[in-house]
Structures are given as structure tokens and as C-alpha cells.
Amino acid sequence: MPDTLSAILVPHAQALLGYAVVFALLEFGFPAKRVQRLWRRDSALDLAYSFSLPLLLYVPHTLTLIFFTGYFLGAVPADPDAPGFIERQLKVVENPRHGAVSIHPGPNWTYLPQPGFSGLDTMVTRESAGENETVKTILIRVEAEPQKVSWAVTSVQRTGRSSEGLSGFFMDLRTWNAERPFLVQLVLVLFAMDFIGYWRHRLMHSKYFWPFHTIHHSSGSVDWLSNERMHPVNQFINTIVSFLILIALVEDPFLSSICIFLRRGYSLYIHCNARISYGPLDYVLTSPLFHRWHHANCPEAENRNFAIFFSCIDWMFGTHYLPARREDPEQLGLVRDRIPDGLLGQWIYPFAKLFRVKDSAGLGG
Numbered sequence: 001m002p003d004t005l006s007a008i009l010v011p012h013a014q015a016l017l018g019y020a021v022v023f024a025l026l027e028f029g030f031p032a033k034r035v036q037r038l039w040r041r042d043s044a045l046d047l048a049y050s051f052s053l054p055l056l057l058y059v060p061h062t063l064t065l066i067f068f069t070g071y072f073l074g075a076v077p078a079d080p081d082a083p084g085f086i087e088r089q090l091k092v093v094e095n096p097r098h099g100a101v102s103i104h105p106g107p108n109w110t111y112l113p114q115p116g117f118s119g120l121d122t123m124v125t126r127e128s129a130g131e132n133e134t135v136k137t138i139l140i141r142v143e144a145e146p147q148k149v150s151w152a153v154t155s156v157q158r159t160g161r162s163s164e165g166l167s168g169f170f171m172d173l174r175t176w177n178a179e180r181p182f183l184v185q186l187v188l189v190l191f192a193m194d195f196i197g198y199w200r201h202r203l204m205h206s207k208y209f210w211p212f213h214t215i216h217h218s219s220g221s222v223d224w225l226s227n228e229r230m231h232p233v234n235q236f237i238n239t240i241v242s243f244l245i246l247i248a249l250v251e252d253p254f255l256s257s258i259c260i261f262l263r264r265g266y267s268l269y270i271h272c273n274a275r276i277s278y279g280p281l282d283y284v285l286t287s288p289l290f291h292r293w294h295h296a297n298c299p300e301a302e303n304r305n306f307a308i309f310f311s312c313i314d315w316m317f318g319t320h321y322l323p324a325r326r327e328d329p330e331q332l333g334l335v336r337d338r339i340p341d342g343l344l345g346q347w348i349y350p351f352a353k354l355f356r357v358k359d360s361a362g363l364g365g
């Protein structure tokens, strides 16, 4: 258990430290609010959120990921006697030059680099299942000291009918996507994540989800670290929606990790206490100014600016809001709700609010 703890917390702390350096410099260079403090009154609370969420959600996230991966990708039965069973065969068409590949049942492969090798290697595999055939070019990266092997699919060619059982629609989508150039795939997947994320975020602003999302909006002074303040239920919903989109659309694990990294980094960035607007491009891409208006304590900006990357989604659905004079909102935080100050009180708050709402009038939102 201590190993799992440090495996979760140490990389989290390292990443956060990196973000702190970059965003503190940005906030120092272009401050949105005149009073610029590195450590504000509730930074400790945001840090407590940042470190407790990965620990708290580790087990539910892992279980859901296993469940959904099985649902979407394991639709072909593993039992050879079951109806719909298709035998898969995996072959290496072009062997890697600096290592050996072995094929296991599944079918799966492992790569063993030659002793002392570090750098890039490639191989080509062919997987056949019934009429379907998939040829993949795989780029392998080997790091020495400590030895680490990572890989990415750089090209996919399919023939036959690519749909298989339940996963047919998603298999087709993944195939279609995997055939685009890497950068096109990246933009498409980020857009899909943002489009669905927009509706997920709108849902969080609706009656029964708002008590959970209130927590994120409770920061009176928003900066990059405010991104971390998220109720565990809210964070669970966010992550599961992103997992689902990535499982359904992306074949290449390297692309998935780039998308997760970019979305997290950009989400921290748009919370920055920085005076950054993109001018006319504020109607296409989300700037810190745009998201800070999402956190504004003023009725005109309530339930506006939901997108993380593409503010054009807000424009498409009529929720885009920026005042003509591109200034930071005068006040940030909640318009009408009042919530407890401490971590535990905030965790309990939405449940207490939801149980109370049954016999009282509506909720704020």
C-alpha cells in the first residue's frame, strides 16, 4: 500500500511543482488582479483537494476503467463456443531491428530490447479476426537506466468488415480516427472531449448536480490552483466522461495520454490569475479571461462559458459571454450560495443540501 501511495502522490507532486513554476511566472508577468499573492488565504484548501482526490478516487477510477474497457473492447466473446466468437491471430510482419517480440494468447505481444539498446525501434504487426485484418506500424521507444519500453501506433490499415459485435460502432469510429494524421486525430479528439465536456459541465450547473459543482465555484480569488478544488463526485463524473470518450475514440495509448495531459494543463492555465485574452479569437479558443468570467460573481455571467478548449462551442449554443471591455470580473466566487470553509464540510455539503431540498424550494444555480 505505501508503494501505491507514493506511486500516486510523488508524480502528482512533481507535476504540480512544474505547473507552479510556469503559472506563477505567468501570473507574475500578466496579473489580472492588482494584488498578486503567491499564497492566498485558501491555497492550503486547494492543495488539500489536489492531493486527496487522486487517493480517494484511485480505486473507483481503476474499477470503472476496467469495466468500460471490457464493455467497449471486449465485446467479442473470449469463449470459443460462445456465439459471435471470432478467433484472433497476431503475426509480426516486420520484426524490430533492436529487440525481440513474443506473441502471447490474447493475442498480445511483448518486446524485449537487445541489451544496452536505447532509442527508437519499429515493427509491423498483422492481426486477423475472421474477414478483418488490421496492419499496424508500431513505434517503440526504449529508455535505459531505468529501462522503460513505451510504444505508439503510427499507422493503421484495415481491410474486411471492421465491425465486431457490440463494439461495432465504436470500432468503426476508432478505425476512422486512427487513419487520420496524428495532429488531426489530436484536434478531433480534443474537440470531441470538449463538446461532450461542455454538456457535462452544463449538467453540473443544473439543479441536482449544482450542489456538487458549487465547490469548484466557491473560490473567491481564482488562480491556477483553483482548478484543483473539485468535489470528489464532480471529479469522478469529469474523469469517467473523459475515459469513456478516449476508450470509444482512440486506439493509440500515446494519443490518449497526450489528450489527458493537454486537457489538464489547459484547465489549470485558464484558471490563472492572468490578464490574457485572445481578442477576436476568444470566440474560437478559451482564454483565461473567458474562463474567469465563468467564475464571476455577477448575475449576467451566470451559467456562461462552459468550454475548456474551444469557446466556439459556447458561441454555438448561446452561452458565450464576454463584456465588450475585456476586463477581469470585479468579483469572483458564488453569486448566492454559501458553503462551509473546510474540506470535510465541503465534502458533506452537497449531500446535506440535496436531502434538505426535498422538503424546501429549489436550489440556486
Ligand SMILES: [Zn+2]
Pocket (backbone or CB within 6 Å): 201, 205, 213, 217, 294
Ligand atoms: Zn462551472
Ligand SMILES: [Zn+2]
Pocket (backbone or CB within 6 Å): 216, 227, 271, 291, 294, 295
Ligand atoms: Zn473553473
